[in-house]
Every structure is written in structure tokens, then in C-alpha cells.
Amino acid sequence: MLVEFDTQKKNLTILLTCIIGLLVSALFRNQPELCTLCLGVVVFLLTGSRPRYVYAIIRSAPRDYQAGVRFIRLNYILSMYEWKGMTVPRVFKEIVKKHPERPAFILDDKTLTFQEVEEFSNKIASYFKSKGFERGDTISVLMETNVVYPCIWLGLSKIGVVAALINYNLRKEPLIHSIKVANSKAIILGSELGKAIEDIRDNESIKNIPVFQYSDKPQDLIKGATDLTKDLETHNVNEMSEEIARGSIKDNMVYIYTSGTTGLPKAAKISHLRYMFMGAGSHVMLGIKDDDVIYNPLPLYHTAGGMLGVGNVFLFGITMVLRKKFSASNFFVDCAKHNCSVAQYIGELCRYVLSVPPKPEDTKHNIRLMFGNGLRPQIWPQFVSRFNIPMIGELYGSTEGNSNLINCDNQVGAIGFVPLIAEWLYPVTLVRCDEETGDVIRDDKGRCIKCQPGEAGVFIGQINPKRAHSSFNGYADKAASEKKVLKDVFKQGDTYFNSGDILVRDILGYFYFKDRTGDTFRWRGENVATSEVEAIITNIVGLQDCTVYGVEIPHVEGRAGMAAIVDPNHTVNMENLSIGIRGSLPAYAQPLFIRLMKELPMTGTFKLKKRDLQLEGFDINKIQDPIYFLNKDGIYRKFTQTDFKDIENGQARL
Numbered sequence: 001m002l003v004e005f006d007t008q009k010k011n012l013t014i015l016l017t018c019i020i021g022l023l024v025s026a027l028f029r030n031q032p033e034l035c036t037l038c039l040g041v042v043v044f045l046l047t048g049s050r051p052r053y054v055y056a057i058i059r060s061a062p063r064d065y066q067a068g069v070r071f072i073r074l075n076y077i078l079s080m081y082e083w084k085g086m087t088v089p090r091v092f093k094e095i096v097k098k099h100p101e102r103p104a105f106i107l108d109d110k111t112l113t114f115q116e117v118e119e120f121s122n123k124i125a126s127y128f129k130s131k132g133f134e135r136g137d138t139i140s141v142l143m144e145t146n147v148v149y150p151c152i153w154l155g156l157s158k159i160g161v162v163a164a165l166i167n168y169n170l171r172k173e174p175l176i177h178s179i180k181v182a183n184s185k186a187i188i189l190g191s192e193l194g195k196a197i198e199d200i201r202d203n204e205s206i207k208n209i210p211v212f213q214y215s216d217k218p219q220d221l222i223k224g225a226t227d228l229t230k231d232l233e234t235h236n237v238n239e240m241s242e243e244i245a246r247g248s249i250k251d252n253m254v255y256i257y258t259s260g261t262t263g264l265p266k267a268a269k270i271s272h273l274r275y276m277f278m279g280a281g282s283h284v285m286l287g288i289k290d291d292d293v294i295y296n297p298l299p300l301y302h303t304a305g306g307m308l309g310v311g312n313v314f315l316f317g318i319t320m321v322l323r324k325k326f327s328a329s330n331f332f333v334d335c336a337k338h339n340c341s342v343a344q345y346i347g348e349l350c351r352y353v354l355s356v357p358p359k360p361e362d363t364k365h366n367i368r369l370m371f372g373n374g375l376r377p378q379i380w381p382q383f384v385s386r387f388n389i390p391m392i393g394e395l396y397g398s399t400e401g402n403s404n405l406i407n408c409d410n411q412v413g414a415i416g417f418v419p420l421i422a423e424w425l426y427p428v429t430l431v432r433c434d435e436e437t438g439d440v441i442r443d444d445k446g447r448c449i450k451c452q453p454g455e456a457g458v459f460i461g462q463i464n465p466k467r468a469h470s471s472f473n474g475y476a477d478k479a480a481s482e483k484k485v486l487k488d489v490f491k492q493g494d495t496y497f498n499s500g501d502i503l504v505r506d507i508l509g510y511f512y513f514k515d516r517t518g519d520t521f522r523w524r525g526e527n528v529a530t531s532e533v534e535a536i537i538t539n540i541v542g543l544q545d546c547t548v549y550g551v552e553i554p555h556v557e558g559r560a561g562m563a564a565i566v567d568p569n570h571t572v573n574m575e576n577l578s579i580g581i582r583g584s585l586p587a588y589a590q591p592l593f594i595r596l597m598k599e600l601p602m603t604g605t606f607k608l609k610k611r612d613l614q615l616e617g618f619d620i621n622k623i624q625d626p627i628y629f630l631n632k633d634g635i636y637r638k639f640t641q642t643d644f645k646d647i648e649n650g651q652a653r654l
Contacts, residue, residue: 124155135160143190279311377413403461521550
């Protein structure tokens with residue numbers, strides 16, 4: 001029976017049984033009795049002792065068929081890229097030939113056509129080659145969103161120079177670290193960020209790195225910088241075809257940094273193949289059309305904006321509308337103005353848009369698809385209903401990881417799925433773990449244990465460097481790369497990428513995000529999932545920003561819950577909040593502390609930086625924000641010096 005097989009053999013058996021059954025039925029279609037018998041045998045073999053599994057296969061068949069066709073097309077495209085020895089610049093060159101005058105990037109009143117992007121990127125390539133930069137060198141690019149920003153790193157990739165895409169919000173030590181960790185040989189600087197470099201220019205580790213300053217307006221140069229704008233105007237471009245032809249699809253194209261939500265950013269190595277997989281993956285799996293116009297208000301230095309978004313421009317000739325700084329009130333106004341048919345989102349962006357008072361422009365747009373990651377299930381139905389969005393494409397994955405999922409069939413709340421009969425084709429799974437620490441649990445033979453449907457576990461993906469969707473190139477920091485790899489997972493010698501995220505899968509193969517390891521904490525003997533507490537508090541306080549985390553309490557085991565809520569005008573009614581929390585959460589999950597803040601510390605991609613808040617804890621002597629404490633009667637009241645001293649001395653009854 002199928003129940004005795006391992007997952008791979010079981011799925012292969014199911015597939016073969018279905019094929020054989022259909023073939024026999026087709027051969028004997030004029031003999032209904034025999035045909036019925038054959039189909040009955042197929043159902044019997046499939047069912048065994050798992051009728052739910054058969055139901056799930058039948059129920060998910062239309063979804064899996066559509067996804068399967070698209071996945072085959074995606075792999076065909078990637079195979080052709082690899083077979084033809086293509087790189088991103090080579091693909092882009094072919095795109096330019098098809099429609100040179102089509103707009104590629106639009107920002108406010110500035111537009112660059114595909115031909116203009118090609119010419120500007122060639123000029124960048126030729127210029128930096130003339131300055132002695134060679135294949136394998138790294139140049140940090142620190143620049144706010146503008147139409148030439150992606151052209152710069154496209155140009156550098158033409159000569160094999162890797163662009164390290166620095167988060168333009170970084171300052172001081174994190175900025176120094178990001179430049180150093182990529183071993184940058186130079187910095188391309190947008191004039192608007194001159195002060196950020198001036199503040200660190202005397203640091204010994206970067207003081208000798210040359211700076212090339214660019215601006216499309218006359219600007220004062222920072223001390224020691226080269227005027228890149230002026231040099232490009234007079235530079236004579238050499239033919240780049242021969243230089244571009246030297247590149248390989250497996251060469252690094254850019255470094256994209258992790259957000260640094262729990263520490264300093266790490267530079268993830270993105271090869272041309274990895275970039276193609278991400279860009280083509282969003283295009284093919286979501287059914288994006290070549291004549292779509294995409295609205296991209298996200299920062300381009302990160303995966304969502306720079307790979308999933310710009311990848312559609314470089315690889316498929318899509319027109320992209322950019323915005324320098326995200327605006328919730330202008331989101332759909334911009335979409336309507338530029339006749340966009342697709343829009344991107346990330347993190348809490350959708351909630352910000354939803355919190356804007358309703359207005360007629362909410363539905364006066366042509367958006368048929370929005371895609372991104374981080375749309376909370378609690379507001380998903382409200383968002384699509386209010387703004388009349390036919391399709392949401394929720395994606396899951398990390399910049400560097402190989403454990404990627406996509407929800408391309410509008411399943412509310414799901415971050416993606418893996419077809420039940422094709423798990424062996426896409427080797428990702430959930431394994432049991434300690435939800436508090438994130439450490440995987442192994443059996444008595446030292447192997448990881450797969451989760452059953454409905455059971456939470458850490459999400460992992462098998463590493464196979466020969467396949468684009470299963471490779472893991474790691475970080476510029478080798479030690480950081482090794483920490484993300486699990487070894488000897490199901491058999492001796494196998495390796496898996498550890499996403500660090502705790503997910504749950506249902507019987508239909510849909511995955512749902514539960515928590516990030518480290519976000520779950522233990523209090524009063526119970527595990528508390530911060531995302532669940534955040535969702536409840538967010539709804540109680542009217543969709544205001546909220547993050548929940550565990551803080552250490554002296555003399556007490558575990559961590560107590562603390563919720564930080566954005567409330568600049570002190571409008572949160574603590575009594576109503578107390579009643580809502582008490583009525584929605586069990587005692588152990590109710591935060592012990594509430595902190596009201598003007599704003600939360602966030603990354604440039606709208607991710608909350610919980611680590612900073614955890615380190616501050618509930619120290620009333622260091623925190624200027626109002627803090628409230630959960631009293632025995634279930635009401636939050638102002639946290640006092642007396643309360644603080646009682647907790648510090650172990651005298652408080654918690």
C-alpha cells in the first residue's frame with residue numbers, strides 16, 4: 001500500500017498509476033465496463049488508507065495543472081538562457097532590439113526608453129572599464145530611487161563588476177559594515193546621500209576607497225569625490241559586445257543585502273541565473289503579460305523592487321513606473337495616472353494604503369494584479385474588496401534562500417503551495433522544531449522529522465547547485481552562509497537551506513506563515529506566536545502599526561510579552577485595548593507591557609526591527625515613551641518606578 005512508501009516513491013507511484021489508468025481507459029474507451037474497472041482500480045490504488053489524500057489531489061487538480069504548466073515554462077526559459085549562455089545584459093540587448101522606443105522606466109516627469117537604458121548602461125560599463133575595474137571586482141552603489149539607478153548596475157554587470165546595492169537608509173557603522181563586507185573597490189554615490197559618506201569618510205577601513213558622485217542636477221561634490229556626471233558626458237563609449245560575451249550565467253551580478261532586522265545586513269550573492277529565476281519566476285508564475293505596466297513604489301536595492309520588479313523590465317521588456325518615496329495616499333492615484341495594470345507591495349504597505357480614508361480614486365484604476373509578500377491575512381479580504389483587486393499574488397522567500405513559494409491562485413492568507421503529486425520535483429518541506437528557539441528536532445538516528453498537515457515546522461529547501469530554483473549561493477561572508485545550511489537532514493550527506501521561518505501546511509498543500517524563529521517566545525510554560533498577538537492588537541487599535549516581542553524578566557523563566565504600538569497623538573484607549581486583549585487572547589499570550597511610540601524602527605523594506613526594541617526592554621529609566629503595565633484586574637495602567645523596582649527585585653507578582 002502507498003502508506004508504506006516514503007514521500008518521493010509515493011508521489012511517483014501516484015503519478016504513474018494515474019498515467020497508466022488514463023492510457024488503459026483511452027485504449028478501451030469503447031468498452032465502458034472495462035474502462036470503469038480500470039478507473040476503479042486507479043481510485044483503489046490511490047486511496048489505500050488515505051481517502052483525504054485522494055480528495056486533496058482531486059480538489060487541487062485545476063490549481064496544480066495551471067501551476068505545473070507555468071512551472072514547466074519557467075524551467076524551459078531558464079534552460080534556454082543557460083543553453084545559449086545568456087546573461088541579464090545579453091537578454092536585455094535582445095529586448096532592446098524588439099522595441100527600442102518603448103518606455104522602460106518612468107519616474108515623475110522623467111522617462112528612459114529601452115534604447116536609452118542600453119546606451120546609458122554601455123556608457124557606465126565603458127567608463128569603469130577605462131578606470132581599471134576588472135571582472136569580479138565589487139563597487140558599492142548608494143543612491144536613492146531614480147531612473148538611472150538600475151541602469152548603473154546593469155552597466156557594471158556588462159564588464160563583470162558586481163554592484164553591491166546598499167540600503168540608502170544606512171548610516172555610520174551599518175553603512176561602513178555594508179561597504180566592507182562586500183570588499184568594495186569603489187563607491188558610486190548619489191549626491192542626495194553625500195552627507196552619509198562624509199560622516200564616515202575618515203574611517204580607516206574605507207578612507208582610501210574612491211567615490212564617484214552622480215547627480216542629474218548640478219551639485220557640490222563631497223571632498224575627494226570624482227564628478228561621475230561630468231565624466232560620463234565627455235566619455236567616448238567603446239564597443240561592449242565582446243566584453244559582454246565574456247560573462248557567464250553563473251557569475252555574480254549583484255549583492256543584495258538582507259534587511260538587518262536582527263543584526264547587521266548580510267550581502268547575499270545574486271548570480272545572473274539567480275536573478276533570472278526570480279525575475280522570470282514572478283513573470284511566468286503570476287501570468288504577467290508583456291504589455292503590462294507595473295507600478296513599483298519599492299526601494300530598488302532589495303529583492304522585491306530590484307529583482308522581482310526590475311527583473312520584468314530587463315528580461316521581458318515590461319514598462320515600470322517608479323516612485324522615489326512610497327505614499328499611501330497616492331498609491332492608486334499613481335496607478336490610475338500611468339494606466340498601470342500590475343502593482344507591487346511588500347511588508348505593511350497594504351495596511352498603510354488601507355488606513356487612508358476612502359475616496360473615489362480607490363477603484364478608478366486598471367490594476368488586475370498586485371504581487372509581493374507580507375499581506376496580512378487579517379486585512380486581505382478588506383483590501384481586495386475596498387480597492388477592487390481581482391488577483392493577489394503573494395510570494396514567500398528570502399533574498400538568498402532557495403525555499404521559495406508563490407500563491408498564484410488567490411487563496412486568501414496562503415503564502416504559496418506545492419502540488420501534492422509533485423513534491424519530489426520541488427524539494428521543500430517542513431520539519432519539526434523547537435518553536436521558541438527554532439532549532440530543528442532530530443530522531444534517535446539523527447535525522448530531521450517531517451511535519452504532518454496542520455503541524456507547524458521550520459521551512460527548509462534541499463540545496464542543488466545544478467538547478468536554479470534549488471541553488472544556494474550564500475553570502476559574501478562565508479561563516480554567515482554556513483549557519484544557514486542544515487546537513488544530514490534525511491540521509492547522510494544531504495544539505496538543506498534553513499529559512500528560519502515557521503510555517504504550517506494544510507492537506508491541499510497550501511503553506512501559511514506562522515512566525516519567524518526568534519519571534520516566538522515562551523511564557524508561563526506556553527509558546528506565544530507574536531504574529532497572532534500582533535494581528536489581534538492591530539485590529540483592536542484600528543490598523544495602527546504594532547509589533548510584539550518577548551522581553552526578559554529578572555528572576556522569572558521565559559520572556560514576557562511586550563507590544564509596541566504607534567500612537568503619536570496618544571489616541572489609544574487603554575481601557576478598550578485591555579478589554580479587547582482580555583477577550584481575545586489567553587492569559588499567557590496577553591502582553592505584560594504596552595509601549596506607545598511615535599514610530600517603530602523599520603528597515604527600508606517596511607520590516608520591523610524587533611531586535612532594537614527587545615534590547616531596550618521595559619527599562620523605564622531609558623525609554624521616554626509611555627509604558628503601560630498589565631495589572632491583576634486585567635487593565636493596563638501607567639508603568640511606574642515602583643512597578644519597575646518591584647520587577648527588578650523579583651517582588652512583583654506576574
